[in-house]
Amino acid sequence: MTEMPLVISGIGLAGGFGLGREALVDRMNTGGGPNGMVSVKTESGERRLPAYQVDVSEVIRFSPRGALRRMNRYAKMAVLGASLALEDAGWDTTLKRNDVGLVIASGYGASESTFDFLDSMIVDGGSCPSPTLFSNSVHSSAASHLSIVLQSGGPCLTVSQFEMSPVSGLLTARQWLLEGRVEAVLFGAVDEICPVLSYCYDRFFGADACGAIEPFTWDKQTAVMGEGAAFLLLKPAGDASKSYGCIDSIRWTRSREEAISADCNLVLGADGHTCYGRFYRRLSKRAANRTSYAPLYGSLSGGQAFDVAIAAIAAAEGHGAERITSVKYDARGSCGIISCHFGSDPR
Numbered sequence: 001m002t003e004m005p006l007v008i009s010g011i012g013l014a015g016g017f018g019l020g021r022e023a024l025v026d027r028m029n030t031g032g033g034p035n036g037m038v039s040v041k042t043e044s045g046e047r048r049l050p051a052y053q054v055d056v057s058e059v060i061r062f063s064p065r066g067a068l069r070r071m072n073r074y075a076k077m078a079v080l081g082a083s084l085a086l087e088d089a090g091w092d093t094t095l096k097r098n099d100v101g102l103v104i105a106s107g108y109g110a111s112e113s114t115f116d117f118l119d120s121m122i123v124d125g126g127s128c129p130s131p132t133l134f135s136n137s138v139h140s141s142a143a144s145h146l147s148i149v150l151q152s153g154g155p156c157l158t159v160s161q162f163e164m165s166p167v168s169g170l171l172t173a174r175q176w177l178l179e180g181r182v183e184a185v186l187f188g189a190v191d192e193i194c195p196v197l198s199y200c201y202d203r204f205f206g207a208d209a210c211g212a213i214e215p216f217t218w219d220k221q222t223a224v225m226g227e228g229a230a231f232l233l234l235k236p237a238g239d240a241s242k243s244y245g246c247i248d249s250i251r252w253t254r255s256r257e258e259a260i261s262a263d264c265n266l267v268l269g270a271d272g273h274t275c276y277g278r279f280y281r282r283l284s285k286r287a288a289n290r291t292s293y294a295p296l297y298g299s300l301s302g303g304q305a306f307d308v309a310i311a312a313i314a315a316a317e318g319h320g321a322e323r324i325t326s327v328k329y330d331a332r333g334s335c336g337i338i339s340c341h342f343g344s345d346p347r
Contacts, residue, residue, distance in 0.1 A: 004178045005237040005246040006170070008340075010089025011309045012081040012188070015228035015297040016052025020084050021313055024296070028310075028319065032296035033212060034224050038193060040202045047202055049209050051193055052226035052298030056080060062093055063149045070132065071145050074110040078142035078190045079149050081229030085186065086150075089233045089241075098153035101182040102143055103173050105165035105189040106158065107301020109139030112194035142190055154182055163269070163328055165189060166304040167336030170250045177236045188231035189302025201225055213299065215270040215292035218281040223272035226298015230305040244312040245322075245342030253335050265321035266290040267307045269328035269336075271299035276329045283327060304328040304336055315342035 013020060016035040017027035034050035041047075056076040059068065062083035063076075071079070082102075083093045121129040140158040147156050155176065159168045166189045173185040201209045201223075208221040215222075237246065266287040270280045271294035284290045293310045294303060307326045314320025326338040 003249055004174050005248050006174055006177065007235040007237060007241075007246055008232050008244040008308075008312055009184070009235050009241055010085040010087070010091065010231075010233035011244065011312060012084030012086070012088060012231040012233075013228070013306070013309055014054050014056075014077055014080040014084070015230075015306065016054065016226060017296055019055070019058055019080065021088065024310065024313060025317055027296055028314065028317075034298065038195075038198045038225070040195075040198045042202060049198060049201060050224050051198075052224065052228070053193065054080075054228050067145070067149055072110055072112065072141070074106075074112065074190060074192045075142045075145035077192065077227070077229040078104060078146050078188060081188050081190065081231040082146055082150065082186055085188070085231035085233045091233070093150075095150040095152045095186075099183040100152055100154045101173065101176050101185040102147055102150075102152060102154065102156040103169045103176075103185055103187045104140075104143045104146070104158045105169035105187075105302055105305065106139060106142070106160050107162045107165055107191050108197070109158075109160055110141050110192070111197060112192060150186075152186075162301050163304070163330035164252060164334055164336050166302055166308075167250055167252050167328070167338060170247065170338065171252065173234055174250060177234070183235070185234045186231060187234055187305075188229055189305035190229045191227055191300040191302045193225050193227040197225060213272040213295045215268065215272060215294050216280075216284070216290075217272075218277035219274060221272065221274045223299035226271075226294075226300040226303075228297055228300065228302075228306070230297075230302065230309045232305070232309060244316055245340060247308065247338060247340050249337075249339045251335075251337040253337065254333055263288050264325045265323060267311050267324050267326045268292045269303050269307060269326070270294060271303055273299065275331060279329045279335075280327075289321065304338065308338055308340060311340065312342050
């Protein structure tokens with residue numbers, strides 16, 4: 001596929017650190033960590049696990065109350081992240097445009113609404129399941145709500161390929177811009193915490209799910225659940241508007257070291273899961289510098305979108321490298337590699 005730099009014109013973030021650039025920078029200066037607790041029902045009683053949780057109350061700034069009544073938290077996080085990205089770029093937070101594409105990447109989609117819908121079928125004997133829960137249970141529900149709130153008539157896509165969701169979505173965004181289908185793409189990754197995910201964390205990881213994330217402790221399980229939305233407003237190369245910098249290349253590969261140079265600044269998607277530890281450990285030995293932003297936002301499938309957004313903000317604040325390579329692995333041995341340069345004219 002032809003390479004084409006993507007200009008990052010705006011960034012919108014919603015996570016356990018708060019909302020937007022200022023909240024993120026404040027957390028970067030003071031240190032990351034879980035901001036909440038979730039309850040898990042176990043055979044031995046209720047258990048409390050730390051988590052990175054999003055406060056979605058500010059979504060009222062960007063959406064009519066009538067629309068909010070039909071949204072779940074998954075969609076509200078998407079509306080928050082996307083609106084903050086448009087606001088950051090100086091755009092009207094109501095697009096009303098047909099030349100802007102929407103791409104949402106999610107590892108598990110609207111999982112809470114999905115399981116609530118299944119519960120409603122069981123409780124009512126399958127005769128009267130909730131239509132509202134059903135319409136919100138599909139993975140594309142966030143994109144649907146977002147396009148309605150933004151009054152956007154451009155192409156709209158939801159991708160769900162676990163940890164590879166962000167790189168898959170970015171490949172589509174680049175292709176749309178390369179083909180001239182749209183003038184810009186509003187791309188974002190959205191994932192949420194739900195009771196079933198919390199239960200799985202407790203069953204799989206037990207006491208290991210209660211500490212802080214230690215991204216470079218390769219042989220110790222330290223992942224902490226996270227949720228949130230990370231959005232980028234992307235334009236084609238050559239756009240003269242103010243920007244954070246560019247995404248230079250996007251690769252989805254099974255040959256994990258082919259695009260990693262020895263002098264690069266690595267942003268690793270290491271979020272505390274030992275199943276990927278051996279990959280990150282081997283790769284990090286090749287790099288001049290390495291960092292992980294997972295302790296700021298937690299463990300979630302869409303983490304690579306957060307990594308790119310945070311790296312861009314860190315560079316703008318003078319706390320990060322002007323050139324980075326973001327790397328994320330999945331359980332099937334695939335690797336997402338995103339290379340970026342930041343600053344007014346880093347070339």
